[in-house]
Amino acid sequence: MAAPLTLLLIVAVTIRAVLFRSSWAELISERVEVVSPLNAWKRVVEGLALLDLGVSPYSGDVFHETPFMIYLFHFVVDYAEIVFMIADGITAVALYLSIQTYNKNVFRKQKYALESDRYPADCLELLRSPKEMFYIPLKVAMFYLLNPFTILSCVAKSTCGLNNAIIALFILCTLKGSALLSGILLALATYQSIYPLTLFAPALLFFLQRLYIPVNLRRSSFWFFTLQYAFIYVGSLVVITGLSFFLLGSWDFIPSVYGFIFSVPDLTPNIGLFWYFFAEMFEHFRLFFICVFQINVFFYTIPLSIKLKEHPVFLIFMQIAIISIFKSYPTVGDVALYMAFLPAWSHLYRFLRNIFLVSCVLLACSALFPVLWHLWIYAGSANSNFYYAITLLFNFGQILLVSDYFYAYLRREHHLTHGLYLKKKDGTEATLVLK
């Protein structure tokens, strides 16, 4: 399997290298869909220039990267294109290995369950065969590397690619069972963009499941491990933040990075839901609605963790998707990360209900974003409402996609315990409804 993966990497790198050299690169790096104020390369360059001049990069309101990021690019700014390509490569390989591990686990579990005769007889067709599972890791890597969204994001040198790499490595370490590395990488991801904080719950659930510790609040082993993992996480977060302080010698980066993420002062249009809403809002409601919007991202963790506590990897997927939909400055690079997981759930295909509608919506929106931007900004004939309408539609499509996968996953699990052909009490064929 190494050969196709290498080939894929070569193809992906070639596409990116060609685009980097073409006149498109500059155009792409200006697109609001691809870069946000948080991760635009232009701003990184500005921050570096300030740093070189001996000024704090956070003075002024341009630079919002973390100190680690700026020190990373301080050394490799001349090789930025290679760094971004490598980051994409790392993400793809990490996702590849993670899904491979995950599939092995799933298959093993399925085998045990089958041997212990736990599945109803008519569910055999729902079981997954090694043959169809064989190519899934490769497909995942392909979905990430050849996704136009990832390519655009990489060519625009959006630092979103690096954040994705960290999250992918975190997933890999988690699935490989290394609590220490997982905790450190999760802390790093949180440090980069706060929102991955919600991935703490699925990671913890995964480790508990792996160590056969039941999720029971009265068991000391549960608390012991939870505290252990939380300690690793919080400890590394403190260490990383402390290191950042020593790198720059000031706490400027806290308001400039995290304050910027939470209070959303920059209302440049993007593919998210925040900008239009807060541009229209009366100033005295602002704080209240910022709280509402931000809690929205974190809130889903609780019900989803309860519902999916047996399936932490699917929960990771759901969380990443929710983050990329509801975060304050989303870009297409974030969307690409969770879309890479879709082949891993290809066995849910038969239960998906709206996939045709969703793909039409996402396809049409991707094409309409630049068109309506052109009409609004360049031609001056349309206005921001047109663009926001497409943003809404795009997010509607994403939410529908995620909830569709959620429903399909639950439905498959339901069938695996209750049999495929459900009968109502009166003997007619029953249908499952998600309410």
Place this chain on the structure above:
Amino acid sequence: MGLLSDPNRRKALTGLLTRLNTPICIVCYLAGIVWFMGLAFEPFTLRTYMSENAMGSTMVEERFSSGERALSLAKEFDPPSACCGLNGMPVEWLVKAMQSRGLEVFTQSFSRKLPFPDENKERYMVRGTNVYGILRAPRAPRTEALVITAPCSPGNTNNQAVALLLALAQYFRNQIYWAKDIIFLVNEHDLIGTQAWLEGYHHTNITGMEYSPLQGRAGSIQAALSLELSSDVITSLDLVLEGLNGQLPNLDLANLFYAFCQKLGVLCTIQGKLQRNDWDTAEGYTHAAQTMMLMVLKQACGRSWGDHGLFLRYHIEAASVRGINSFRHYKTDATTIGRLLEGMVRKLNNLLERLHQSYFFYLLPSLSRFVSIGYYMPAFGLLAVILLLRALDLWVHLGAPALAAVDGVTEPSSPGVLTVLTPVVISHLTGVALYLLPVHLQEMAVEHFPVSETEAVVLTAIAIYTAGLALPHNTQRLLSGEGTEQGWKVLKLTALLYLAVLLGCTALINFSLGFILAVTLVPITASITPHMPKALYAVVMVLLSPAFTILYCVFIYQELIEAPVSVSEGWMLFLSVISQGILDHALYGSLVYPLLALFIYPCWLMFWNILFWN
């Protein structure tokens, strides 16, 4: 959301949509056409009204009275050797004339080598000079400006307009109420000069023009008027709005023109058609429909129909006013036209912000009636929904065997990615060839065939277009007989969605183009399958292909402007339209040619491929 989550209702809905797919599609298509034709019917349209407060309620009094002086100036300017003759525009004379009227005068020289000779206007190496004078505003900081431009190109004597421009400058100079700088621009080589001047003014270079930088400038331009008076007897004024890529100025500019024509009693036309009052008779409706169709055709071709068209790209609302001699009894003298312009400029001078209150997306069946985007978009939507319905139908059919497999029916192996990807890639490569080769291969073509450069470009384009038709055969050979039933369905599904997105985006930017393409492409693409009589459908498909659409448009346009042409003349016109399209793309950045070559044509080829699926 009940519809999206309740499986029973969904099943019923999709069942209904697949069972009645063909009738629904036919109804949608007919409804779309009928809706569109209904737009010209007066009770369905809205009366135009002035939305901009700064222009509507304020009174201005026109006092311009030096029409006679303008006429004599025109005579002075007149000798063909002096203006626009062999040695081009009389720059010296113009500079002196403007300076003597108290303007700050500057010149800009430019040169441009066309990619291939333009046979309509007989130019290849273009070299010229723009002369412009700035009247500084006495009443306000000089942050905003208005432009009045008169093109002065060889072959088209526009000296009346230049003379009127100078007379207006002299008159405006003595007024004290100007709050915006007024720029009087006389540009050579019509659009090329305008393009050079605009690029110089805004410090951009998007079309590879060579020009000298502007020495003087005013504030940001708020609006522009272009004046073309080709004859010294004017009976009516025609308003031209269609700009580059089908962009239109704010409707308030048209309202302004119409309001002043009413006030001064000037006959005004749009698309060269006078307004009629008998909307309830068949003739009245036909007249309005013809006017609207002309607008649709002009907008669809995406070229700039006057100097104003290039201003629109820079966010400047602009229109051309064209004097027409239609040999009527009633004549309009230069003073009245001067007053009309004075009034318009004075009202524009009152603007507090850019024109933005009124519509940007509209169609005009007459000057006093308009159709807004909300009324005409459903016509397109009804056509586009056919593509989606067909796609849904195919999707359901594609999903059905997978469900059948549950009952133990052996499922035919699902088509590989390659079966779909190969035709898509090959079609697009043909499109790229159609886009790149004609201009790049002209030298080779001229060497080997007895044709001129322009003919070489056009004929190469047609040759590549025709050669693309041979593709399905070769594609199939490449795939070595993998043409399964599933294969073409997947390809058609892809192509339908692709076409729907493509037409949707086109219609948003340029409704007319999107609609015309939808009218011709939708019926055939919706109904095509490999199981049809191949020869018959091949002919129908070719007759409804994008190139033939252009040909029909040429004939319909000629018919509508009441200058019908024979088949051979039509063919020549068709060739010149293609060369103009390519030139417009190279010179001004019109997007119609690349759109057709890179997207619409490949998409059509994908359907062509389906017809010949073995």
